[in-house]
Amino acid sequence: MSVETSSVAEPVSKKRKGWGQDKIYTNLSYLTMVLPGAIWLLLFAYLPMPGIILAFKTYRLQKPPADFWIQNKFIYSLIKSPWVGLKNFEYLVLPSNMESTITYIRNTVLYNLLFMVVGLVLSVALAVIIYELTNRFWAKLYHSILFLPYFISWIVVAYVVYALGSANGILNNLFQAIGWQPLEVYKLKSAWPVIFLLANIWKYTGNGSIIYLATITSIDPELFEAAAIDGATKWKQFVHITLPHLIPVIVLLQILAVGRIFGSDFDMFYTLPNGAATVKDVTYTLDVFVYSMLRSGAPVGYPAAAAFLQSIVGFVLILITNYVVRKTRPELALF
Amino acid sequence: MAQEETYLNPNLDRTISLDSTLLANRKSRNMMAISPATNAVLNILMIIACLLTLIPIYVIVISSVTSEAALTKNGYRLWPEEFSTMAYTFLFSRGSIVITSYINTIISTLAGTVLAVAMVGLYAYAISRDNFKFKTFFTFYAFFTMLFSGGLVSYYMVTRQVLQIHNSLWALFLPSAFSPFWVIVMRTFYKANVPNEIIESARIDGASEWRTFLQIVLPLSVPGLATVALFSAIGIWNNFFNCLLLVDEARYYSLQFTIYTTLNNIRFLLENADKMVGLVNVSTLPSQTFRMAMAVVTVGPIIFAYPFFQRYFIRGLTIGAIKG
Numbered sequence: 001m002s003v004e005t006s007s008v009a010e011p012v013s014k015k016r017k018g019w020g021q022d023k024i025y026t027n028l029s030y031l032t033m034v035l036p037g038a039i040w041l042l043l044f045a046y047l048p049m050p051g052i053i054l055a056f057k058t059y060r061l062q063k064p065p066a067d068f069w070i071q072n073k074f075i076y077s078l079i080k081s082p083w084v085g086l087k088n089f090e091y092l093v094l095p096s097n098m099e100s101t102i103t104y105i106r107n108t109v110l111y112n113l114l115f116m117v118v119g120l121v122l123s124v125a126l127a128v129i130i131y132e133l134t135n136r137f138w139a140k141l142y143h144s145i146l147f148l149p150y151f152i153s154w155i156v157v158a159y160v161v162y163a164l165g166s167a168n169g170i171l172n173n174l175f176q177a178i179g180w181q182p183l184e185v186y187k188l189k190s191a192w193p194v195i196f197l198l199a200n201i202w203k204y205t206g207n208g209s210i211i212y213l214a215t216i217t218s219i220d221p222e223l224f225e226a227a228a229i230d231g232a233t234k235w236k237q238f239v240h241i242t243l244p245h246l247i248p249v250i251v252l253l254q255i256l257a258v259g260r261i262f263g264s265d266f267d268m269f270y271t272l273p274n275g276a277a278t279v280k281d282v283t284y285t286l287d288v289f290v291y292s293m294l295r296s297g298a299p300v301g302y303p304a305a306a307a308f309l310q311s312i313v314g315f316v317l318i319l320i321t322n323y324v325v326r327k328t329r330p331e332l333a334l335f
Numbered sequence: 336m337a338q339e340e341t342y343l344n345p346n347l348d349r350t351i352s353l354d355s356t357l358l359a360n361r362k363s364r365n366m367m368a369i370s371p372a373t374n375a376v377l378n379i380l381m382i383i384a385c386l387l388t389l390i391p392i393y394v395i396v397i398s399s400v401t402s403e404a405a406l407t408k409n410g411y412r413l414w415p416e417e418f419s420t421m422a423y424t425f426l427f428s429r430g431s432i433v434i435t436s437y438i439n440t441i442i443s444t445l446a447g448t449v450l451a452v453a454m455v456g457l458y459a460y461a462i463s464r465d466n467f468k469f470k471t472f473f474t475f476y477a478f479f480t481m482l483f484s485g486g487l488v489s490y491y492m493v494t495r496q497v498l499q500i501h502n503s504l505w506a507l508f509l510p511s512a513f514s515p516f517w518v519i520v521m522r523t524f525y526k527a528n529v530p531n532e533i534i535e536s537a538r539i540d541g542a543s544e545w546r547t548f549l550q551i552v553l554p555l556s557v558p559g560l561a562t563v564a565l566f567s568a569i570g571i572w573n574n575f576f577n578c579l580l581l582v583d584e585a586r587y588y589s590l591q592f593t594i595y596t597t598l599n600n601i602r603f604l605l606e607n608a609d610k611m612v613g614l615v616n617v618s619t620l621p622s623q624t625f626r627m628a629m630a631v632v633t634v635g636p637i638i639f640a641y642p643f644f645q646r647y648f649i650r651g652l653t654i655g656a657i658k659g
Contacts, residue, residue, distance in 0.1 A: 029544035030467040037458035038476065040513040043498060044490075045480035051489025074496035129377050132369050142381040144641075146388055151637045153573035155595045159630040160391040162598060163398050168410030170394065186602075202388060234369060259482060267575050271595055274602055290487050291580075300488060307486030315483045335478070 050078075055088055055308035057081040059300040088305035100284075101306075105262075108285040111193075111269075112261045115200050116254065122201060123208035124246065128238065130209065131216050143213075146206035154267040157199055161185065161272050165195075186276040192283050199268060211249055219245050251325060251332045259318030262286055262310040286310055395634070399423070399627035423628050432585070432593060433629060439504060440590040444571045447508030451567035454513045456560050459521030460548055464534075474522070477515040494581055506581035507589050511571050517563050524559035525552065572637065594629045 064076035092101045126146065133139040164170050165185035172183045185191040219241065227237045264285035273283040286306060293303035326333035369377070398411055402419035409416065461467050462474045484490070495501045500509055529552050537547040578592035
């Protein structure tokens with residue numbers, strides 16, 4: 001790519017010239033540009049990474065002695081706390097905890113798969129519809145409205161759930177007026193998969209469709225024209241022209257989504273149920289589980305073990321998915 | 336050759352580079368447009384989808400202007416018996432808790448957005464340049480953090496006990512002030528929209544890298560940077576997690592956190608009111624309409640700003656307005 005600056009094939013004299021003051025100055029300038037971001041990544045992304053070993057330790061807070069190389073309680077305690085092997089993981093699978101651990105993992109994975117599939121189908125469908133609509137003004141207006149929820153916080157959605165679904169909410173009033181069973185979502189487990197799914201569709205479909213819409217608009221219209229002249233229906237055009245063009249984007253986004261399959265949209269799962277304990281079985285994901293354990297005063301090693309699973313499983317899955325993609329369609333692999 | 340130079344598949348550029356404008360490529364649409372019947376059906380479908388999308392927003396707004404008496408008597412209704420703007424008057428006349436968190440959120444949104452645009456814009460520009468020797472390293476350095484993290488527990492400990500940004504305004508925006516994802520998007524944006532020839536000619540004219548960036552590249556990158564600004568601003572404005580994790584003192588609460596705890600406390604108290612007779616006087620709790628008004632006030636600025644930044648993100652998101 002960088003033919004004009006690469007010095008590989010150039011004579012030695014030029015090579016030395018290439019590393020003159022000018023080059024050093026250029027690279028120093030670029031280094032000053034990456035510096036703020038690099039420091040941020042170091043502090044907020046790389047610094048917590050070694051802390052992953054908390055999962056294999058019994059963490060005890062201790063004050064470092066005066067002659068220790070770094071005067072920080074956490075770092076000192078992290079180093080000095082005893083290794084305990086898999087003891088923290090054993091806690092997660094104790095007979096008393098086994099069921100909830102499995103439930104939370106199941107919730108996390110199933111919700112993610114559901115959102116991945118539904119989100120993909122609806123976003124692509126929306127992009128195609130917006131593209132096909134003949135009136136541009138209306139198409140833009142629809143898209144603007146459907147995109148709007150992306151900018152509204154989950155906490156506001158929690159208010160909506162309350163106004164609609166609480167004991168004196170709109171739905172309950174409506175149901176009672178027509179003589180149905182009363183409805184209170186904070187006590188009704190079966191309501192939550194529906195609420196989460198609807199909330200997820202509501203918030204992300206408009207936003208998700210943008211990348212597909214952009215890809216579709218970049219397809220040469222002559223392709224569609226030629227297909228139309230040859231008598232291809234709109235559906236055939238979608239399958240044979242639109243979809244193949246969308247595949248690279250779809251694969252890219254799905255690889256990244258697979259890496260997050262043990263993670264979740266914390267704000268949604270945490271705030272929508274509003275802390276209702278009755279529906280914990282269907283609303284807790286690993287993220288919420290880790291957070292609530294962390295804040296419950298339990299030994300730090302327990303949530304750390306669950307968080308370790310999240311990090312490692314996500315990382316391994318993304319490597320595997322990328323490997324498989326690389327083997328089958330190398331041009332679509334992420335790295 | 337490209338494969339040796341970068342850890343990232345060069346196709347990544349192609350896939351995230353959304354090289355198109357929404358209105359391009361439309362010259363010859365008429366002859367192959369969908370039939371009027373299909374068009375009508377799709378329009379109806381879209382209108383229904385839009386109405387359904389707007390319902391939640393409608394519910395919040397209408398609840399906030401329902402009179403307290405009507406709410407107590409009938410509960411929430413799609414169309415209230417009696418309207419009242421009491422809640423808003425109340426909200427802005429007193430409500431120190433809301434005002435404080437509002438100010439906190441405005442300050443951190445401004446600070447975080449400025450930081451994000453500066454850090455992402457500069458980082459992405461440097462790694463988009465082929466004559467930057469450490470381009471590959473810094474690309475990977477940012478990209479790797481999208482694949483692997485130390486986990487929530489370690490993050491919690493480090494931010495609180497090593498960086499010690501908890502219980503301060505820093506906690507509300509610093510953790511959201513940079514994003515490797517937007518770095519990758521912006522890198523692609525520069526490559527697609529800032530012609531290398533322009534940068535090279537500036538260099539030949541003797542402009543330094545910084546000067547080239549500030550005077551040549553920056554003006555060409557407004558749609559991309561505006562998109563980064565917009566999404567960071569929304570991200571920080573709507574952020575709940577930073578405050579939940581890192582703030583314990585009410586004077587540093589963010590807006591989202593404040594309205595969440597209000598909803599949460601009251602739902603708990605109302606549900607358990609029978610068990611706590613004498614302990615809590617339910618009638619002294621902030622009124623229902625008051626809370627809904629809080630939610631409206633939270634969304635307000637976003638709804639008002641929406642039309643203004645929309646023209647940018649149509650271009651910025653479908654990055655590549657110039658190419659074509």
